[in-house]
Amino acid sequence: MWYYEKKLQYPVKVSTCNPTLAKYLIEQYGGADGELAAALRYMNQRYTIPDKVVGLLTDIATEEFSHLEMIATMIYKLTKDATPEMLKEAGLGEHYANHDRALFYQNAAGSPFTATYIQAKGDPIADLYEDIAAEEKARATYQWIIDLSDDTDLNDSLKFLREREVVHSQRFREAVEILKDDRDRKKFF
Amino acid sequence: MFTQFKYWKPYISPFDPCKPIKVKSYSTPPQLYMGFQPPGLPQYPTPKEALKSGTLWPQLFSPYPDPQKGGMKHE
Numbered sequence: 001m002w003y004y005e006k007k008l009q010y011p012v013k014v015s016t017c018n019p020t021l022a023k024y025l026i027e028q029y030g031g032a033d034g035e036l037a038a039a040l041r042y043m044n045q046r047y048t049i050p051d052k053v054v055g056l057l058t059d060i061a062t063e064e065f066s067h068l069e070m071i072a073t074m075i076y077k078l079t080k081d082a083t084p085e086m087l088k089e090a091g092l093g094e095h096y097a098n099h100d101r102a103l104f105y106q107n108a109a110g111s112p113f114t115a116t117y118i119q120a121k122g123d124p125i126a127d128l129y130e131d132i133a134a135e136e137k138a139r140a141t142y143q144w145i146i147d148l149s150d151d152t153d154l155n156d157s158l159k160f161l162r163e164r165e166v167v168h169s170q171r172f173r174e175a176v177e178i179l180k181d182d183r184d185r186k187k188f189f
Numbered sequence: 190m191f192t193q194f195k196y197w198k199p200y201i202s203p204f205d206p207c208k209p210i211k212v213k214s215y216s217t218p219p220q221l222y223m224g225f226q227p228p229g230l231p232q233y234p235t236p237k238e239a240l241k242s243g244t245l246w247p248q249l250f251s252p253y254p255d256p257q258k259g260g261m262k263h264e
Contacts, residue, residue, distance in 0.1 A: 010240065143216065143253055159253060163243030166251045170220035177225050 002062065009066040010160045013153040014077040019090035021154065022078035023108060024145050028161075029071050030105030030113040033137040039064035041118040041134065045127050048120070053128075053175040060168050067161055072103055074154060124179055131172045139165035193217055194255045214258070218251035 028034045042061035046054050079087065079101050087096045094110060105113035119130050142162035146155050194214045201209040230246045233239040242250045 010243075139216075139218070146253060160241075160243040162253055163249075163251060166218045166220055167244050167249055169218075170223060170226065170249060173220060173223075174225050 008070050008073060009063070010070065010157055012070050012073045012077070012157050014074060014151060015153040016151045017078070017082065017086075018149075018151060019079050019082045019087050019092055021145075021149050021151065022075045023091050023095075024148055025071055025075050025078070026104075026106060027108040027141060028138070028145070029068065029075060029103065031107035031141070032117040033134055033141055034107070035064050035068040035071055035138075036105060036113060037117045038134055038138065039068060040115075041120070042131065044118065044120050045131070048122050049124050049127060050179060052178050053124075056171055056175055060171065063164065063168075067164065070157060070161065074157065075103055125176065128172055128176050128179070132169055132176075135165045135169035135172060139169070192257070193219070193251055194257060214255055216251065216253060216255075219249050223249070 030036055039061045042057040042064065046057040046061070049057060079092070082090070082092075082101070084093075084096055087093060087101075095104070098104075107113075119127070121127055121130070139162055142158050142165065146158050146162070149155055149158070193216060195217050196212050196214045198211060199209075199213055201211070226246075226249075230248055232245045233242060233247060239245045244250055
């Protein structure tokens with residue numbers, strides 16, 4: 001079970017009215033390498049991974065949900081006061097027709113979120129390597145969104161999220177080291 | 190010297206339609222090199238700096254965009 005803290009992990013400030021950025025950020029909301037996919041992937045893999053790394057998956061999955069919340073806040077702020085014309089200009093006309101300004105779990109191209117984004121192979125090494133790849137892909141996605149955005153306040157939060165991907169990748173790499181280490185063998189130096 | 194970005198020069202054809210980008214770069218952040226994080230790594234002096242950086246350890250901090258290319262340097 002979880003305790004909820006009614007605040008964001010890192011502050012989100014948006015200084016420009018730019019619904020186009022919301023369209024790109026949706027990729028991190030409901031895309032294949034987005035925060036929802038990450039959280040659900042780790043949360044699900046926990047059950048069948050060796051117990052030494054279960055806690056790590058729980059912690060990272062939990063943090064991914066707090067990132068999801070930050071992304072949602074960004075998208076909401078970028079679109080909440082945009083007129084239908086502005087949304088249309090930003091390429092969000094179809095979104096408005098279907099969802100008004102509501103958030104929806106979909107990628108930047110409008111494909112709805114699907115469980116096929118998430119793999120659970122059951123092999124601990126295969127699963128952890130997928131997790132490392134997912135973190136690097138999410139890091140890259142943040143880079144490309146930072147490149148597309150000229151909102152310095154928003155970029156500040158995006159740089160924080162990108163750094164967290166770096167740290168998570170580091171932890172998953174350590175998890176692989178733990179699992180491949182021959183712990184029971186006697187070591188002689 | 191160790192850098193967190195690597196550079197390469199792609200082939201440029203005389204018939205490329207767009208103005209060529211002569212040097213391309215990609216990010217190579219610290220987790221690619223660290224292995225198991227050594228115990229006792231130095232931490233940021235203040236919690237505020239750590240929060241701003243997104244990590245407790247300067248050695249795990251990865252700047253973006255590339256500071257060499259005029260990206261904002263993270264203090």
